[in-house]
Amino acid sequence: MSLLNPQLAAFAAVLDEGSFDAAAQRLSLTPSAxxxxxxxxxxxxxxxxxxxxxxxxxxxxxxRLLRSVQQLRLLEAETLQAxxxxxxxxxxxxxxxxxxxxxxxxxxxxxxxxxHEQHQLLFDVRVEDQDHSTDxxxxxSVLGAITAIAQPVxxxxxxxxxxxxxxxxxxxxxxxxxxPRGVDAASLAKAPMLVFNRKDExxxxxxxxxxxxxxxxxxxxxPSSTAFVEGAALGLGWAMAPESMLEKPFAEGxxxxxxxxRWLDVPLYWQHWAIRSETLSWVTAAxxxxxxxxxx
Amino acid sequence: MSLLNPQLAAFAAVLDEGSFDAAAQRLSLTPSAxxxxxxxxxxxxxxxxxxxxxxxxxxxxxxRLLRSVQQLRLLEAETLQAxxxxxxxxxxxxxxxxxxxxxxxxxxxxxxxxxHEQHQLLFDVRVEDQDHSTDxxxxxSVLGAITAIAQPVxxxxxxxxxxxxxxxxxxxxxxxxxxPRGVDAASLAKAPMLVFNRKDExxxxxxxxxxxxxxxxxxxxxPSSTAFVEGAALGLGWAMAPESMLEKPFAEGxxxxxxxxRWLDVPLYWQHWAIRSETLSWVTAAxxxxxxxxxx
Numbered sequence: 001m002s003l004l005n006p007q008l009a010a011f012a013a014v015l016d017e018g019s020f021d022a023a024a025q026r027l028s029l030t031p032s033a034x035x036x037x038x039x040x041x042x043x044x045x046x047x048x049x050x051x052x053x054x055x056x057x058x059x060x061x062x063x064r065l066l067r068s069v070q071q072l073r074l075l076e077a078e079t080l081q082a083x084x085x086x087x088x089x090x091x092x093x094x095x096x097x098x099x100x101x102x103x104x105x106x107x108x109x110x111x112x113x114x115x116h117e118q119h120q121l122l123f124d125v126r127v128e129d130q131d132h133s134t135d136x137x138x139x140x141s142v143l144g145a146i147t148a149i150a151q152p153v154x155x156x157x158x159x160x161x162x163x164x165x166x167x168x169x170x171x172x173x174x175x176x177x178x179x180p181r182g183v184d185a186a187s188l189a190k191a192p193m194l195v196f197n198r199k200d201e202x203x204x205x206x207x208x209x210x211x212x213x214x215x216x217x218x219x220x221x222x223p224s225s226t227a228f229v230e231g232a233a234l235g236l237g238w239a240m241a242p243e244s245m246l247e248k249p250f251a252e253g254x255x256x257x258x259x260x261x262r263w264l265d266v267p268l269y270w271q272h273w274a275i276r277s278e279t280l281s282w283v284t285a286a287x288x289x290x291x292x293x294x295x296x
Numbered sequence: 297m298s299l300l301n302p303q304l305a306a307f308a309a310v311l312d313e314g315s316f317d318a319a320a321q322r323l324s325l326t327p328s329a330x331x332x333x334x335x336x337x338x339x340x341x342x343x344x345x346x347x348x349x350x351x352x353x354x355x356x357x358x359x360r361l362l363r364s365v366q367q368l369r370l371l372e373a374e375t376l377q378a379x380x381x382x383x384x385x386x387x388x389x390x391x392x393x394x395x396x397x398x399x400x401x402x403x404x405x406x407x408x409x410x411x412h413e414q415h416q417l418l419f420d421v422r423v424e425d426q427d428h429s430t431d432x433x434x435x436x437s438v439l440g441a442i443t444a445i446a447q448p449v450x451x452x453x454x455x456x457x458x459x460x461x462x463x464x465x466x467x468x469x470x471x472x473x474x475x476p477r478g479v480d481a482a483s484l485a486k487a488p489m490l491v492f493n494r495k496d497e498x499x500x501x502x503x504x505x506x507x508x509x510x511x512x513x514x515x516x517x518x519p520s521s522t523a524f525v526e527g528a529a530l531g532l533g534w535a536m537a538p539e540s541m542l543e544k545p546f547a548e549g550x551x552x553x554x555x556x557x558r559w560l561d562v563p564l565y566w567q568h569w570a571i572r573s574e575t576l577s578w579v580t581a582a583x584x585x586x587x588x589x590x591x592x
Contacts, residue, residue, distance in 0.1 A: 110530070124517045224401070225522075
């Protein structure tokens with residue numbers, strides 16, 4: 001059974017699954033029945049809610065509706081569970097969370113495994129830069145986000161998780177070749193640098209902490225946390241990497257700090273919708289505990 | 297020096313950097329000079345080329361132009377290098393490549409490290425599903441792509457790289473709990489399953505190889521290759537993972553196959569622009585060699 005009306009259930013299923021066909025399969029309906037329900041909902045609200053493309057996407061109006069529907073679904077799943085009734089909609093209990101790639105590669109998974117073990121929660125994990133995951137919160141795509149932004153998104157509450165420390169690293173051969181006399185404006189201008197993607201400013205922040213000179217070093221873009229660390233070990237460039245990913249490569253001698261007295265501390269926060277939900281309070285408790293162990 | 301006209305250089309820099317300000321900084325111009333050049337180019341071509349948002353994006357017309365400009369820049373960089381002249385545009389020699397996450401997590405980095413070591417190439421790596429990276433080729437965002445699609449994109453050539461074998465895996469405790477009598481329709485319908493993202497069909501393909509029944513198992517979405525394998529080891533669910541990521545967890549006993557006689561083979565191809573370029577021939581040779589070692 002579902003507490004959502006059939007139109008809202010169809011709307012949410014299309015956006016979850018990305019197509020009318022897949023939504024129909026999940027709801028055990030024909031695609032044409034799904035389409036009629038969406039159309040009726042759009043007529044009722046007087047707004048186009050879904051862009052019919054591959055995959056289907058919410059319009060701005062659809063995103064506003066989705067945010068409410070996600071909250072309804074979470075409360076619905078909890079309500080039904082309290083009565084020992086399964087929601088018949090397989091996607092209903094998915095907790096959607098945004099996380100930055102480096103947290104996913106380090107402390108975050110332990111919290112998910114705990115929550116799944118203890119409460120059988122299922123997760124829809126979205127990887128976004130810590131600076132940009134609040135967009136997903138704002139448009140209702142996620143229930144909560146690991147973010148670098150302390151300012152709460154409207155309707156959300158924020159808890160501090162701790163600090164992720166980033167060390168400037170490279171392979172020993174790279175250090176010998178590019179930084180034989182240490183790190184300064186001249187060496188940083190020439191040494192190839194790894195950058196996660198266009199939103200990644202950590203390497204630039206490190207450079208600015210060393211020199212006020214405007215540098216244009218050679219760069220690689222490499223958007224994967226583990227590839228970033230492995231790429232540095234293979235000599236592609238220097239990079240800023242989370243200290244918790246470095247224990248083993250430091251011990252094995254495949255990576256070293258290029259400036260042992262320098263690092264960057266990035267505070268991380270857990271922002272989530274301000275609704276009273278058992279699921280959310282479980283998730284919050286598990287994240288705070290995993291962060292205590294994995295962050296400073 | 298640059299062989300591109302100043303309007304084209306400004307156009308490419310804005311799309312590379314994502315904003316007029318960052319492009320201006322790279323080209324040592326004022327943002328207003330960059331803006332005037334783009335405007336002049338758009339007037340000349342009679343089309344809007346860049347959507348002024350954050351980050352800036354190419355319009356469809358802009359994407360068509362970008363594809364030509366990228367080819368020009370590659371040939372420009374090689375031409376200048378042959379004359380031992382540096383391109384003054386720091387981004388000029390970036391080789392942009394699309395790769396699926398599992399290749400990036402396994403055999404692909406060795407090729408990049410080789411190319412960087414031997415030819416000082418710099419890379420702009422984009423992570424896309426093997427089924428979707430041809431879109432990036434088509435719109436000119438990348439020079440070449442690791443893809444599951446054998447059919448060449450117009451203007452491109454295709455070479456077979458080999459086969460990535462995926463094994464169905466889970467933790468020993470998970471197998472004991474969910475598959476005590478092996479893998480069948482009943483157990484697969486109940487056991488939580490990891491899925492990379494909405495485009496990932498590998499787990500579904502495995503289920504279809506076992507049963508014709510339409511299942512709706514509980515699912516987590518977890519879009520990171522290493523998190524996928526670690527999540528399985530932590531007991532979040534079963535998953536299809538590349539065999540080359542499994543040697544260590546199999547040896548350490550943190551993961552095992554849930555159906556030792558079953559696997560899926562995914563052929564991978566290298567599609568690249570059909571232009572005569574020294575860089576491209578280096579990249580092709582290095583990818584073929586790394587694939588010989590890392591794929592079947």
